[in-house]
Amino acid sequence: MIPGPFLLYLGHSDDEIGIKTSRGLAAFRPDDCVGEWRHDDCPLTLGLDRIDAAEARRRGARTLVLGIANAGGRLGADLIDDALLAIEAGMNVASGLHQRLHDEPRLVAAAQAAGVQLFDVREPPRDLPVGNGLARAGNRLLTVGTDCSVGKMYTTLALAGTLNARGIRADFRATGQTGILIAGSGVPLDAVVADFIAGAIEQLSPARDDDGWDMIEGQGSLFHPSFAGVSTGLLHGAQPRALVMCHDPSRAHMRGLPHYRLPDLRECVEANLSVARLTAPAVRMAGVSLNTARLDTDAARRLCAETADALGLPCTDPYRFGADPIIDELLQWSATPRSATSTPIMTASA
Amino acid sequence: MIPGPFLLYLGHSDDEIGIKTSRGLAAFRPDDCVGEWRHDDCPLTLGLDRIDAAEARRRGARTLVLGIANAGGRLGADLIDDALLAIEAGMNVASGLHQRLHDEPRLVAAAQAAGVQLFDVREPPRDLPVGNGLARAGNRLLTVGTDCSVGKMYTTLALAGTLNARGIRADFRATGQTGILIAGSGVPLDAVVADFIAGAIEQLSPARDDDGWDMIEGQGSLFHPSFAGVSTGLLHGAQPRALVMCHDPSRAHMRGLPHYRLPDLRECVEANLSVARLTAPAVRMAGVSLNTARLDTDAARRLCAETADALGLPCTDPYRFGADPIIDELLQWSATPRSATSTPIMTASA
Numbered sequence: 001m002i003p004g005p006f007l008l009y010l011g012h013s014d015d016e017i018g019i020k021t022s023r024g025l026a027a028f029r030p031d032d033c034v035g036e037w038r039h040d041d042c043p044l045t046l047g048l049d050r051i052d053a054a055e056a057r058r059r060g061a062r063t064l065v066l067g068i069a070n071a072g073g074r075l076g077a078d079l080i081d082d083a084l085l086a087i088e089a090g091m092n093v094a095s096g097l098h099q100r101l102h103d104e105p106r107l108v109a110a111a112q113a114a115g116v117q118l119f120d121v122r123e124p125p126r127d128l129p130v131g132n133g134l135a136r137a138g139n140r141l142l143t144v145g146t147d148c149s150v151g152k153m154y155t156t157l158a159l160a161g162t163l164n165a166r167g168i169r170a171d172f173r174a175t176g177q178t179g180i181l182i183a184g185s186g187v188p189l190d191a192v193v194a195d196f197i198a199g200a201i202e203q204l205s206p207a208r209d210d211d212g213w214d215m216i217e218g219q220g221s222l223f224h225p226s227f228a229g230v231s232t233g234l235l236h237g238a239q240p241r242a243l244v245m246c247h248d249p250s251r252a253h254m255r256g257l258p259h260y261r262l263p264d265l266r267e268c269v270e271a272n273l274s275v276a277r278l279t280a281p282a283v284r285m286a287g288v289s290l291n292t293a294r295l296d297t298d299a300a301r302r303l304c305a306e307t308a309d310a311l312g313l314p315c316t317d318p319y320r321f322g323a324d325p326i327i328d329e330l331l332q333w334s335a336t337p338r339s340a341t342s343t344p345i346m347t348a349s350a
Numbered sequence: 351m352i353p354g355p356f357l358l359y360l361g362h363s364d365d366e367i368g369i370k371t372s373r374g375l376a377a378f379r380p381d382d383c384v385g386e387w388r389h390d391d392c393p394l395t396l397g398l399d400r401i402d403a404a405e406a407r408r409r410g411a412r413t414l415v416l417g418i419a420n421a422g423g424r425l426g427a428d429l430i431d432d433a434l435l436a437i438e439a440g441m442n443v444a445s446g447l448h449q450r451l452h453d454e455p456r457l458v459a460a461a462q463a464a465g466v467q468l469f470d471v472r473e474p475p476r477d478l479p480v481g482n483g484l485a486r487a488g489n490r491l492l493t494v495g496t497d498c499s500v501g502k503m504y505t506t507l508a509l510a511g512t513l514n515a516r517g518i519r520a521d522f523r524a525t526g527q528t529g530i531l532i533a534g535s536g537v538p539l540d541a542v543v544a545d546f547i548a549g550a551i552e553q554l555s556p557a558r559d560d561d562g563w564d565m566i567e568g569q570g571s572l573f574h575p576s577f578a579g580v581s582t583g584l585l586h587g588a589q590p591r592a593l594v595m596c597h598d599p600s601r602a603h604m605r606g607l608p609h610y611r612l613p614d615l616r617e618c619v620e621a622n623l624s625v626a627r628l629t630a631p632a633v634r635m636a637g638v639s640l641n642t643a644r645l646d647t648d649a650a651r652r653l654c655a656e657t658a659d660a661l662g663l664p665c666t667d668p669y670r671f672g673a674d675p676i677i678d679e680l681l682q683w684s685a686t687p688r689s690a691t692s693t694p695i696m697t698a699s700a
Contacts, residue, residue: 098545133575133607190545195448197544197579222582225483225629229547229583236575257483279575 001184002094002119004029006065007056007086008046010038012078013068017149017255019044021096022067024178028157034059037082053086063092063119065181075099083107087114094119096177098191121177122188124200131198131237133279138208139334141286142240143218144272146262148227148255150248151291151319152218153179158318159244160215162327169212173204175234179217189219190230197233205238211334216240222271223263224254235276242286242330243276245269245313249303250294266311284333287314287326351534352444352469354379356415357406357436358396360388362428363418367499367605369394371446372417374528378507384409387432403436413442413469415531425449433457437464444469446527448541471527472538474550481548481587483629488558489684491636492590493568494622496612498577498605500598501641501669502568503529508668509594510565512677519562523555525584529567539569540580547583555588561684566590572621573613574604585626592636592680593626595619595663599653600644616661634683637664637676 006029008022026033026046035051038044053064064086066079075097083093083101087110093101101107101118111118141159143152156172156179163170172179174186192200205214216238220227247265254260263271269285276283288307292300300317308315314325356379358372376383376396385401388394403414414436416429425447433443433451437460445451451468452458461468491509493502506522506529513520522529524536542550555564566588570577597615604610613621619635626633638657642650650667658665664675 098543131576133610135609190543192544193448193540194542194544194547194580194583195540195577198576223628225586226481226548227545228586228625228628229579229581230544231579232572232582233544233579236578259485260483275578278573278578 002121002181003062003092004032005034005059005061006032006063007051007053007061007091008033008036008048009064009066009068009082010036010042010044010046011068011082012039012041014041014043016044018069019046019067020149021069021178021181022046022065024153025065025067025181027154028182034061037064053082053089053091057089057091061091063094066093066095066097067178067181069096075101075104080104080106084110087111087116090114090116092117092119094121094181096121096181096188098122121180122191124188124192128192128196129199129203130196131202131233133198133236136202136207136239138205139211139213139242140205140216140238140240141213141242141244141330142216142235142238142276143244143246143289144231144235145218145221145246146223146265146268147221147248147251148224150246150251151289152246154291154319155244155246155289155323156215156217157182158323159326160213162318162323163213163215166327166331168331169210170215171212173214173216175201175204175217175219186217189234190227194229194233197230198237201234201237202239218246221254221268222275223260223268225257225260232275235272236279238276239280240276240283241280242284242333243272244286244289244326245272246289246291248291250291265307269311269313285313286330287316289326290315290317292317292320352471352531353412353442354382355384355409355411356382356413357401357403357411357441358383358386358398359414359416359418359432360386360392360394360396361418361432362389362391364391364393366394367419369396369418370499371419371528371531372396372415374503375415375417375531377504378532384411387414403432403439403441407439407441411441413444416443416445416447417528417531419446425451425454430454430456434460437461437466440464440466442467442469444471444531446471446531446538448472471530472541474538474542478542478546479549479553480546481552481583483548483586483589486552486557486589488555489561489563489592490555490566490588490590491563491592491594491680492566492585492588492626493594493596493639494581494585495568495571495596496573496615496618497571497598497601498574500596500601501639502596504641504669505594505596505639505673506565506567507532508673509676510563512668512673513563513565516677516681518681519560520565521562523564523566525551525554525567525569536567539584540577544579544583547580548587551584551587552589568596571604571618572625573610573618575607575610582625585622586629588626589630590626590633591630592634592683593622594636594639594676595622596639596641598641600641615657619661619663635663636680637666639676640665640667642667642670
């Protein structure tokens, strides 16, 4: 486990989506965050005190979280220099980037000298199994999306929170660096070797014989040409009873790819159900989660209602308006006979 | 490059598909193979002289190829002991297993002491890019399949050979350990970290402005619940102008998964075209390649004819009957206007 409290790094970032790990920690573990560290050219803020490493240490921070992302996930010279300052101030450093802190000799040497630790959250577990597709018992929900970074983790956490509030056990299963930092465990799916994607998810969400739910954080999109392989393996490994489609209506094109438009919502729903049916023939779409952060309240509510009508599915912004419409749908299914038994909900005969 | 000639390892294998790397080298680089090394409990043969490491060394072999595969790709104690014998005899050792020779201290120490090398063919290249999906020029063909191990590599090599025989440049792009050993280069796709699958293929088959073809070896199957993520990323990264569907009509169920039946051929053709269209909107299916090794000649020819009729596509067993029907179809398309230009054949507007 990574020791808190945390100092959240924004650095020189000027891309709201690029700071999603720092923002996720600020949103879901606010009591563990003492401040944000950003340079003068960073126009973004998490609403925390702007402090540097030395001040954070004085306020009790034990770990600098390099909660920023860039394509390819490399450690730049800026990041290394700032991480060195934090180490000199006596803090651990945690990173979710692909390029590992442990592969940078200056950081390893400095951490050793200062007696602090380096945490590479994206280091996948060893000895992952190959997926076997065997039908397994239990309720599992997986979030999917029209694109990367549209709110799959927020949606999963909100849905899990609503189930818990109703007295139903729901366990968040993290598959990305932010989720892992929030949950304290999980598997960094995009860092897993390709042959083991489905197997990693089978291991992360094993059979369960209670009436609770595994709430699995989705990754990427079947319609993102860079990452659809990850999304495919995740759908197959999850063997989901339910999917929830996540969408950001303000997105002009696929994340990072101006030459790719977003898929039609209905087309995306059908494609995800079709891929999921290979291992979960009875899978259903439980609803649509819209990220309405850029719309005013009236417009956001109107869009949710229109989307629900158009697709014939519950639709909400769970972070803004609550997850009840989707949870109501989910529990209606669970009220059907099988929920009282421990037999698998689907037979993998496909 | 891995020095030949080779001694091909069968060990204790009793599964024909498990020895496919050794068999592939025997089939496509016969002049570089001095013999096969198998134990008394191994009922299989490549038709080469049965010799051990010491005898192979006397016959000039420079490298033992551990050309066997098992689920998960682990190095067992048997394999390590036999590799040590080869090293003591003065040979290099090459392996395509997931678990690396370099991670086994006894092998590293023995190789160092003997002055020979260890080759881990499944070690992926460093600094792979994330896929960008940008439309790129050139003719690319990708083999896809109803299952794993149905003949995608053989088909790709046979198609490339037929194009070359007609005076058309065709470059085999290897994506698996056997193909890489045959070609001398390539990318071990199933060992690539999941976020970089599509990017690895974009790098392996860059834009080309001649009328030649990149012939890309496929992996896995969209219908294999363990490996469909790899197949998805490969389809997106390849941006193929043409697909060829590979199928083994004798297969009773999905490889390694008795609880999964094979997909219907037509369903599999449609699913692959649908996924490929995300980055290659103009992609077409050029034909079906049947692995008819278990049928007599008449039955094999009849099945090819029936399949061609049923799907409205050329169908052959390229290794047995030649690849001409599929190549004829391919060159008919190439005769259309674009082949004389270097502009992209598709616009990635999806």
